Amino acid sequence: MARILIVDDSPTELYRLAGILEKHGHQVLRAENGGDGVALARQERPDIILMDVVMPGLNGFQATRQLTRDPGTGHIPVIIVTTKDQETDKVWGRRQGARDYLTKPIDENLLLKTIAAVQAG
Numbered sequence: 001m002a003r004i005l006i007v008d009d010s011p012t013e014l015y016r017l018a019g020i021l022e023k024h025g026h027q028v029l030r031a032e033n034g035g036d037g038v039a040l041a042r043q044e045r046p047d048i049i050l051m052d053v054v055m056p057g058l059n060g061f062q063a064t065r066q067l068t069r070d071p072g073t074g075h076i077p078v079i080i081v082t083t084k085d086q087e088t089d090k091v092w093g094r095r096q097g098a099r100d101y102l103t104k105p106i107d108e109n110l111l112l113k114t115i116a117a118v119q120a121g
Contacts, residue, residue, distance in 0.1 A: 001025040002047040002119060007037030007063065008081070009055040013104070017050060017081070020108050026115075034058030038066050041073050048115060051098070053082040053089070061096050068097025077118035081106060 004026050006017050011032075018028045029046055031037035035058045041049055049067065053060035060080060067073045077099040082089070085103040093101045099118045102111065 001027065002115065003027045003029065003044070004115070005029040005031065005037065005041055005044065005046040005049045007031045007034060007049060007055075007060065008052040009033055010052070013052065013081075017106065017111075020106075020111060024112060034060060034063035038063050041067055041076060042070070045073070046076060048118060049076055049078045050081045051078050053080060053084050053093070061092060064093065064098050065096040079114055079118060081111075 004021055006014055006028060008014050009032050014030050018030065021028050029040060029044055031040045033055050038058065051060045051064055060082065064078045064080065067076065067078060078097060080093040080098045080101045081104065083104045090101045100114050102114060
């Protein structure tokens, strides 16, 4: 199973996403803002990153851009997981390097399928 970093400033979302992932055998790392998420990703090199967008300080789009353009973390697939559901947000997320874009509330089956798809390449 995968080591997955969840970057989200909502304790409720962190808890919910971690519960889904751990139930399915994934190891979960957590960060509560974009800056900590970037630092933890560089240190731990997770298999996948789930990235919220709306966070204080470094937002999810900025953090995704930093990670996907960094030679040390650019290979790690980033899936944006956010309440922002406008088409322009989705396009912008992909331009920052995200492999996929999911909107909250997250459907468990869709989340697991998306993780499997990015793992497969």
